[in-house]
Amino acid sequence: MKVMTATQTPKPVTYATVTWDQLHRDARTLAATLMEKHGPFRGIVAITRGGLIPAAILGREMGCRLIESVSVISYAGEEGTQHEPKVVKAPSAAGDGEGFLIVDDLVDSGITAKYVREMLPKAVFACLYAKPDGKPHTDHYVTEVAQDTWVLFPWDTAPLFVPPLVRNEKE
Numbered sequence: 001m002k003v004m005t006a007t008q009t010p011k012p013v014t015y016a017t018v019t020w021d022q023l024h025r026d027a028r029t030l031a032a033t034l035m036e037k038h039g040p041f042r043g044i045v046a047i048t049r050g051g052l053i054p055a056a057i058l059g060r061e062m063g064c065r066l067i068e069s070v071s072v073i074s075y076a077g078e079e080g081t082q083h084e085p086k087v088v089k090a091p092s093a094a095g096d097g098e099g100f101l102i103v104d105d106l107v108d109s110g111i112t113a114k115y116v117r118e119m120l121p122k123a124v125f126a127c128l129y130a131k132p133d134g135k136p137h138t139d140h141y142v143t144e145v146a147q148d149t150w151v152l153f154p155w156d157t158a159p160l161f162v163p164p165l166v167r168n169e170k171e
């Protein structure tokens with residue numbers, strides 16, 4: 001018999017599309033807040049893969065060139081199907097997190113953030129978007145998103161041809 005180990009979380013009912021421009025603006029806003037509140041960081045730990053591009057933008061804005069990564073797999077297959085997190089690459093260069101900033105694109109349930117924070121207890125955690133369940137697990141975020149909304153990042157989408165309204169009316 002096949003055993004289901006995944007936790008079925010309720011499927012999001014709406015989508016929020018984030019463009020490259022918006023993501024870049026939000027990352028710069030986050031960088032300004034982090035510079036004001038924390039001063040320089042020794043390094044950044046990007047949670048792959050979603051945290052990689054935000055980490056690159058933050059590193060550029062904050063003049064930080066030491067970028068470490070941690071790879072945690074907690075979602076698989078369909079949207080909303082979550083498994084026990086599995087570390088496939090540890091953030092060895094970051095020690096206990098002292099002087100480091102952990103960066104992700106978003107916190108949803110907060111499971112990934114909680115897991116990584118336990119690995120790097122002295123680090124500051126920041127992300128661009130936060131859903132209510134994930135908010136307690138991040139020190140900083142830019143925009144709150146409803147729990148039932150699925151965020152579509154620029155790397156999740158592509159521009160498509162949309163037929164003009166008049167063509168639909170004729171049919």
Ligand SMILES: O=P(O)(O)OC[C@H]1O[C@H](OP(=O)(O)OP(=O)(O)O)[C@H](O)[C@@H]1O
Pocket residue numbers: 047048049050051072073074075104105106107108109110111112113134
């Ligand atoms: O708060 P949580 O419920 O744990 O969800 C948030 C995590 O989920 C997404 O990553 P995902 O595991 O889909 O992998 P990816 O970054 O490689 O796309 C996102 O980039 C966060 O890392």
Ligand SMILES: Nc1nc2[nH]cnc2c(=O)[nH]1
Pocket residue numbers: 075106108149150151152153156
């Ligand atoms: N792209 C994307 N990945 C996620 N992982 C957990 N929540 C989300 C979300 O809203 N959007």
Ligand SMILES: [Mg+2]
Pocket residue numbers: 047048049050051104105
């Ligand atoms: Mg991720």
